[in-house]
Amino acid sequence: MKSLRLKTLAILALAVSPLLGTVQAGTESKSFKEKVVVEPETCKFRDFEIQLDGFFTGVAASRSHGNTLNSGVGGGTALNVFFARYFGVGVEANWYGNGGSAEHMILGNVFVRYPICSLNLAPYAMIGGGAGWDHKTVGFGTLGGGLEYRVTNNIGLFGDCRWFYGNPDNLAVFRTGVRFAF
Numbered sequence: 472m473k474s475l476r477l478k479t480l481a482i483l484a485l486a487v488s489p490l491l492g493t494v495q496a497g498t499e500s501k502s503f504k505e506k507v508v509v510e511p512e513t514c515k516f517r518d519f520e521i522q523l524d525g526f527f528t529g530v531a532a533s534r535s536h537g538n539t540l541n542s543g544v545g546g547g548t549a550l551n552v553f554f555a556r557y558f559g560v561g562v563e564a565n566w567y568g569n570g571g572s573a574e575h576m577i578l579g580n581v582f583v584r585y586p587i588c589s590l591n592l593a594p595y596a597m598i599g600g601g602a603g604w605d606h607k608t609v610g611f612g613t614l615g616g617g618l619e620y621r622v623t624n625n626i627g628l629f630g631d632c633r634w635f636y637g638n639p640d641n642l643a644v645f646r647t648g649v650r651f652a653f
Contacts (some may be wrong), residue, residue: 514588515621517561518556518650524549524629524646528565530574532642541605543569547576547646557584565644576603578613591621597633612637613644625652 510636525548532542545567558581563574578601586593600612615630627650635642 476523506536514556514586515591515624515627516556516584516586516588516593517553520553520652522549522551522553522559522653523563523651524551524563524647524648526629528567528643530567531643531645541569541572541573541574543567545574546621550580551580555581556586558582567652572605574605575605580613584619593619593621595619595631597631598636600634610637611635615644617646619650621652625648629651 481608484551490572526546527544528547529544531544543643545565545569547563547565549561549563561580561582563578563580567574567576578599579616580599581596582595582597584595594616595618595624596610596616598614600610602608602610613633613635615631617629619629620626628648629650630647632642632644635644
């Protein structure tokens with residue numbers, strides 16, 4: 472008799488066990504894990520970019536050392552290539568005058584910048600060299616810095632200042648303009 476009861480209980484347990492796996496209390500189930508989506512940081516300063524600048528330039532020359540280049544205002548263009556987000560090279564041409572004669576400068580630059588992506592700003596330092604001429608050609612080195620603000624991914628506004636060294640002139644050159652980045 473005892474074995475009959477055990478057999479009946481075993482058969483009953485086998486028959487009911489598949490049903491027990493599908494039984495749930497209530498009609499809804501909730502997960503306590505929340506998905507956190509982290510959006511990638513969008514920076515308007517890319518790791519590789521080519522830049523084309525158009526700018527206003529002002530040249531302040533000291534008369535104390537027998538200048539070969541004069542003070543004046545004008546403009547210029549530049550082509551820069553950033554091969555990394557923080558480092559780039561460029562070449563620029565400036566034309567300016569003081570009402571009497573036109574003066575010209577060609578410069579090469581090396582840039583180091585530090586983009587602050589959350590503010591769309593990039594302070595930068597530059598070092599370079601070049602030549603300037605009107606009636607006489609003068610070589611020089613430059614050292615300076617500036618700040619760029621990116622309005623969009625491809626358009627920026629910038630301003631910078633440089634000190635010229637290595638020739639009889641004491642020159643400071645100020646530039647402000649628009650930068651197109653591709």
